[in-house]
Amino acid sequence: MSKTSTPVDERLFAFLATKTIAEDDYLAGLRIAAAKAGLPEIHIAPEQAAYLQLQLRAMNAMNVIEVGTLGGYSAIAMARGMPAAGRIVTHEIEPAHAEFARKWIANSDQAGKIEVSVGNAADTLRKLPDGETDAIFLDADKTGYVDYLEQSLRLLRPGGVVMADNVLAGGQIADGTEEKEVALRAFLDAAMAAPNLQSVVVPLGDGIFFGVKRD
Numbered sequence: 016m017s018k019t020s021t022p023v024d025e026r027l028f029a030f031l032a033t034k035t036i037a038e039d040d041y042l043a044g045l046r047i048a049a050a051k052a053g054l055p056e057i058h059i060a061p062e063q064a065a066y067l068q069l070q071l072r073a074m075n076a077m078n079v080i081e082v083g084t085l086g087g088y089s090a091i092a093m094a095r096g097m098p099a100a101g102r103i104v105t106h107e108i109e110p111a112h113a114e115f116a117r118k119w120i121a122n123s124d125q126a127g128k129i130e131v132s133v134g135n136a137a138d139t140l141r142k143l144p145d146g147e148t149d150a151i152f153l154d155a156d157k158t159g160y161v162d163y164l165e166q167s168l169r170l171l172r173p174g175g176v177v178m179a180d181n182v183l184a185g186g187q188i189a190d191g192t193e194e195k196e197v198a199l200r201a202f203l204d205a206a207m208a209a210p211n212l213q214s215v216v217v218p219l220g221d222g223i224f225f226g227v228k229r230d
């Protein structure tokens with residue numbers, strides 16, 4: 016029987032991390048300041064940030080939506096993969112998170128590209144126009160993911176991509192019974208059932224979903 020995959024243990028992963036874009040000093044500082052300010056430590060992992068950034072760079076994304084800003088870590092990382100005229104609107108429900116993110120975005124080298132929109136993404140996404148977005152990154156409440164996917168398929172242009180964090184659900188995605196785990200499984204089921212979406216799960220960090228809206 017042929018070997019189809021190689022398990023990545025901690026030693027191998029540590030080596031691979033040295034061959035991946037490293038976390039820069041600004042993002043490392045943001046992470047530390049966010050923890051000190053009492054924000055939950057639930058930002059994406061540096062290797063996921065590298066992956067998102069390179070996907071956006073590869074597709075020359077100009078117009079990106081993020082759902083779930085927290086302190087702005089992923090928004091700044093993604094903006095670094097976009098041209099100077101590119102724009103990210105990142106949606107955040109907690110005013111304190113948005114305030115922290117705005118400050119760190121304003122002081123970053125990506126300030127002009129990122130706008131923080133405060134509100135419940137379940138409402139704010141519905142106000143945006145069809146078919147104009149190149150890429151969407153979902154990283155907010157997991158019980159909202161099925162709805163965010165439906166909205167994403169409306170908002171994306173043909174060929175646009177939707178990415179989402181946490182699709183490994185801490186290893187419980189296949190059969191976990193907690194609300195979050197069930198919701199993430201429902202998200203993957205909805206993605207598989209969408210006739211105009213092709214997708215793959217990339218096992219980086221807690222898992223990144225990557226889907227392309229077909230023509």
Ligand SMILES: C[S@@+](CC[C@H](N)C(=O)[O-])C[C@H]1O[C@@H](n2cnc3c(N)ncnc32)[C@H](O)[C@@H]1O
Nearest residue numbers: 058059083085088089107108135136154155156
């Ligand atoms: C996992 S964190 C985002 C991390 C961020 N993407 C990063 O990696 O730096 C999730 C964020 O989504 C926000 N959130 C939760 N429910 C939301 C909703 N319905 N609409 C908008 N934001 C929401 C939370 O307040 C939290 O700041």
